Amino acid sequence: MVNDDVLKGIDQQQKSLSTEATRLTELQTQAQGAKGQMQAIQATNQLASAQVNQMQQIRALLMAQQTAEATRNQVIADREAQAMAASQQLRNSANIKVDNKPAKTLSW
Numbered sequence: 001m002v003n004d005d006v007l008k009g010i011d012q013q014q015k016s017l018s019t020e021a022t023r024l025t026e027l028q029t030q031a032q033g034a035k036g037q038m039q040a041i042q043a044t045n046q047l048a049s050a051q052v053n054q055m056q057q058i059r060a061l062l063m064a065q066q067t068a069e070a071t072r073n074q075v076i077a078d079r080e081a082q083a084m085a086a087s088q089q090l091r092n093s094a095n096i097k098v099d100n101k102p103a104k105t106l107s108w
Contacts, residue, residue, distance in 0.1 A: 009064050013057060024050055 031043035
């Protein structure tokens with residue numbers, strides 16, 4: 001479930017890479033061709049804004065990855081705990097007394 005979300009996020013990021021690359025190229029061209037101080041400032045602000053958006057997307061992907069990894073680790077820990085509990089239960093059931101007599105010892 002969480003892994004699906006991570007993969008969807010990655011897919012969305014890959015799809016937007018081309019669009020973002022084109023937009024960044026346009027912004028760079030505007031910055032280089034700016035006539036006057038105001039146009040240069042506006043182009044610089046747009047570039048800075050685009051960079052902030054990209055950083056936010058990276059953060060979102062990293063958070064999704066961390067969530068997926070934490071979920072995976074929890075699943076592993078749960079499985080290990082279940083296996084230990086089942087093993088303990090099996091060992092305990094081998095020592096059950098029947099009619100107040102100890103059960104036969106199982107040899108492993």
